[in-house]
Amino acid sequence: MFSQNLKYLRNKHNMEQIDLAHKLGRKSASSISEWEKGKYTPKMQTLVEIASIFNVNIDDLMGEDLSSDKESKPKNSFETIAAHLDGDLTEEEWQEILDYAEYVKSKRNK
Template sequence: MFANNLKYLREKHNMDQLDLAIKLGRKSSSSVSEWEKGKYTPKIGVLNDIAEIFNVSITDLMNKDLSLETESRDGLLRIYDKLKPNRQKIVYETAEQQYNEQNNVIELPANNEVVISGAVSAGTGEYLGDGFKETVPYNGEIPDHDFAVVVNGDSMEPTFENKQIIFVKETNEVRNGQFVIAEYDHQAYVKKFMRDENGCRLVSLNKKYNDLPINEEHETSIFGVVVL
């Protein structure tokens, strides 16, 4: 979602990739190009900068299809402008009624709040750290944990679903078969740690994704184990 949103917002604001790169303090457009191709996601500090440049929230930047929202609003305005005054009045009154009904809806509060420290991928990788914190509502029992993260992607389904909040205990010592939060080549994942005669690796439960071998060719750090 981030890759598509980035390209959409950049083009909407009439920027080429180099324009955006310069605004982010970079000398070339190579990083922007790789982000838009979905090769990797920038660190949270850069995501903050991108969100500020385009005046959107990080949550929307990462999780919503911004092109659909804007196209729906712009399309509605185009239709409204083509209507005769009496029909414009009907549209306005209907919209006002919907707005008032929406504001009269009583939303039940969530049981708890959780501080999220970033996202981990079940797919292409995310970044943790850089001081990112976001408090979100959470319905359910909160276990003893050191930090919480959101899962992006489906490679750990059915155990961990896309957008699920998971809780983590910090440690760099893990047992075979545990679910871990790991940094692999500078990107953060939730995976199953496996050690056998073929060596160590980070395993996806969804078999359409390849395992990540842990060896001297890749930089790997374990942040913690998932609290189940």
């Protein structure tokens, strides 16, 4: 779902792949192309940056069809926390946070 959402959001904002690459501090659009093809998924810090650029909820970016006409959800507390911790956590620590969030979510849905 991420690859489709990325391409949708980029086009919705009239942004070329190279424009997004530059916003993410990259010199070329090759990573953006690979992500949109579904070959790779960026690291957590980059996902947070992408969600921020397009002002979308990171959970929606990863798992919802953003091209549908649903209203956007407000930013969640995870994005608020991520904005304050940006750069202070390792990729493994981000993954621990995501794993714990999934655990809490799964308990809530039971």
